[in-house]
Amino acid sequence: MKVRTLLVLLTLVTALLGQTAPTFSTAAFTSTSSTAESTIRAAADWTPPTVTMNSPGSAVRDITTVSAAATDADSAIASVRIEHRGPHATGWTELCTATAAPYRCAWNTKDGDDGTHSLRAVATDTHGNTATSEAATTTVANKVTVVLSAPSQTIRGAATLTTTLHNAGSTAYRVDVEFAPTGTDRWSSACANLSSPYTCSGNTVAMPDGVYDLRATATAGAATVRSEVVRGIRVDNTAPSVTMKDPGATLSGTRTFESTATDGGSGVAQVRIQYAAAGGSWTDLCTDSSSPYSCEYDTSTLTDGTYSFRAVATDQAGNTATSAAVTNRTIKNTVSTVTMVNPGSTLTGTRLLLASASSTAGVGSVQIQHSLNGTNSWTTACTVTRWPYACTWDSTRVNNGTYSFRAVLTDGNGAETISNVTTGSRVDNAVLEALSLQVTNGRTAGRIDQGDFVNFVYSDQVSLSSISPGWTGGARPVTVNVRDNGASDIIDITRSGSSVNLGSVNLGANYIGSGRTATFQATMTPSISSFNGVSRTLINVTLQSPGSGTQSLLTTSGASTMQWTPSRSASSPDGTPVSESPITISGRF
Known part of the structure; x- marks a missing residue:
């Protein structure tokens, strides 16, 4: 038998009482055997640093200072690299690397094109862990730059369109905002001859529904400067189509209320199903944001009486449509309960079938029924008119197989209530066992x-x-x-x-x-x-x-x-x- 000796060397470095600097623990384990010796050492810092790229502002020009903030809870920051990506670039380029705070450097914006630029910071701690910040964006405007702010992805009615001019100086510019079906050059005027602050309300009602590109043009004399194109803005001024399904003439207990809604433009955002008591106002029953637009609702929370139901659909652009109302539906919630007791997983010979039942209108009768799986039909085993609602059932009179059981309560008003269905009871009257x-x-x-x-x-x-x-x-x-x-x-x-x-x-x-x-x-x-x-x-x-x-x-x-x-x-x-x-x-x- 091999003899192995395990030597454990444990070193703990602990901060003195009141010391606020971080403390670290290291542990080394040395194992010696007849064949070899190995040492396992724990790392002092597994956690990457925290780094944030500071925004240089919404618009910059010439030479500007860019900076980042970085901290590390377990060790120290070794370096912070600030990177840049221009409006037409696909990758990141290093601007500078700082090895001590403050982590900043000068950025000559004239080395690149005007337009939208992204900046980020990559921090590395003294143990080699790295972290990359979220990107900060800014507009480089060394020349006159026109920026058209993107409206919502889907717009309707009067849409606010805002244009900003950078480095315009004292020159008076006229600004026009134009639209074109996306991917085409068929530009038409949305707003014309705008002066500072270059904001207008574009009337989308006059435009056919569809997907459009937008741009702004600034003109001073013979000089014209255009913004980057804002692409893929959907105009939708058409209301959705909505229909309320009939929930039934008489409603009780928990019922499903359902509507259908479609929208060929921006799509259906939500459907509100509403109810109104006779002579009353409309109240939301539920709201659903996905098809099928439906909900289950406990009608016992409403007072018995006559009600109407309707659906109100809203699309992603904010257009709404209201369905025709389903009227004169009765909610009646006489409190009747009936429960079928599971007779067992295997049934042979005669078995006791048992149900419990109660009703505020009185129990007229309880039928206990069975159904052979796959037949979709119910057969009454017995009808009981007084408590206990039970009977003895001869299982040898039916074919062997798997059965479901239920109970049907008829109350004093003649209304029926059906119990839960018990499943998986197997009638097995084979004599061999x-x-x-x-x-x-x-x-x-x-x-x-x-x-x-x-x-x-x-x-x-x-x-x-x-x-x-x-x-x-x-x-x-x-x-x-x-x-x-x-x-x-x-x-x-x-x-x-x-x-x-x-x-x-x-x-x-x-x-x-x-x-x-x-x-x-x-x-x-x-x-x-x-x-x-x-x-x-x-x-x-x-x-x-x-x-x-x-x-x-x-x-x-x-x-x-x-x-x-x-x-x-x-x-x-x-x-x-x-x-x-x-x-x-x-x-x-």
């Missing part, structure tokens, strides 16, 4: 091992070929699989090239490591015994040689609740399938 499970340990108590065996006992005779195709009797080689299933591991039996339809056994305890599977070669042997004149099939599975994964098996202490769930693929000689109803025992390998 699991009778007993016997688990025997042959070697180490509490551990699955070679020599252990499991007996699967059925209530009647089983066709061996339904257990495993082609099986007529005698010992048959199989594989026993022990699979991890959290704290309740599972055993199942398989056979190479064929199937074994014994189902599975939930052991109710932890017999194998997490995420593991172990296998054993085993033999499966049938026998027939008679009890009270009934022939019963017993399948013995005895573990033989261990296969893969057995090193992950664990030893348990004490008995656990085991559950055998048979496979419905097994059947009697006349083809009656085995019930999948599980049985449980208290046992231990």
Whole structure:
């Protein structure tokens, strides 16, 4: 056995009481073995600095000072690099690098074109961590520069258009604002002959709906200067189309209120669904911003009576449209409740069907109904007129299958209320079922091992070929699989090239490591015994040689609740399938 010596060297540097400067910790670990020595050292600073690019102003010219602010909580700033990107550039260019505060430098704006420029700062701390600031934008205006402020992406009616002139000096300029269908050169006047402060209200109503480009032109004598083109502004002066769907003549409980709305321009922004009591004003019921424009609303919060409903749609440009009202709809919320109790997951023979019901108008009757999955029809099992609302139901009178159940309350006014629907109840009146499970340990108590065996006992005779195709009797080689299933591991039996339809056994305890599977070669042997004149099939599975994964098996202490769930693929000689109803025992390998 190799002898390893672990030497741990721990150095702590702690600030004196009252000291405000940052403190750091380093730790070094040296491991020595017979083969090599290695050292692991912790980094003192993993955190990048904080950096901000200061705005030089909305417009600059000539030589101007640009600056950034940077701090680092764990170490110190090594450098701050200020970078620049011009109006036609795709990448960033270094302006300067400062290694000490204040982080600033002079920028000769005449080295580039007039127009919109971006600035950013990149800070690096003394441990090599870097951070990049958000970009700051400014307009370089060494010559007369015209800037048209972009209005909203979508405009309607009278839109405010603002133009700014930089470096105009004392020269008097006339400013015109023009529009053109996007991507074309068909420019038309939106505002003309503007003087300072060059703001106008453009009348978009006279323009066809569509997407436009905008520009501003400043003219003084024979000199003309144009702004950059503001592209992709949608003009939308057309209201959306909206329709209120009829929620029904009589409303109670929680109902869905729905409308339809479309807009061929900027798109629908929201739809408000409104209600009004007879003679009253309109009140918002709900607002929805995505299709389908609907909401669920508890009508019991409204006073019983006659109501109207409508929808008001607003598009992204702010145009609105109101639907025709759906009128004379009655809200009536007599308080009636009815609940169907789930009769169980597996139903055989006669079963008690139970519901609870109450109504402020009095309970006239409660019908308990069932529906075979896939039939979409309900059959009344019984009608009860007094409490308790229950009846005994003979499940043998219906076909085996999966059923849903519900209850229908009819109140003293004749109004019906339908309960919740319980689902997944399986009627299974097969006479063949699991009778007993016997688990025997042959070697180490509490551990699955070679020599252990499991007996699967059925209530009647089983066709061996339904257990495993082609099986007529005698010992048959199989594989026993022990699979991890959290704290309740599972055993199942398989056979190479064929199937074994014994189902599975939930052991109710932890017999194998997490995420593991172990296998054993085993033999499966049938026998027939008679009890009270009934022939019963017993399948013995005895573990033989261990296969893969057995090193992950664990030893348990004490008995656990085991559950055998048979496979419905097994059947009697006349083809009656085995019930999948599980049985449980208290046992231990």
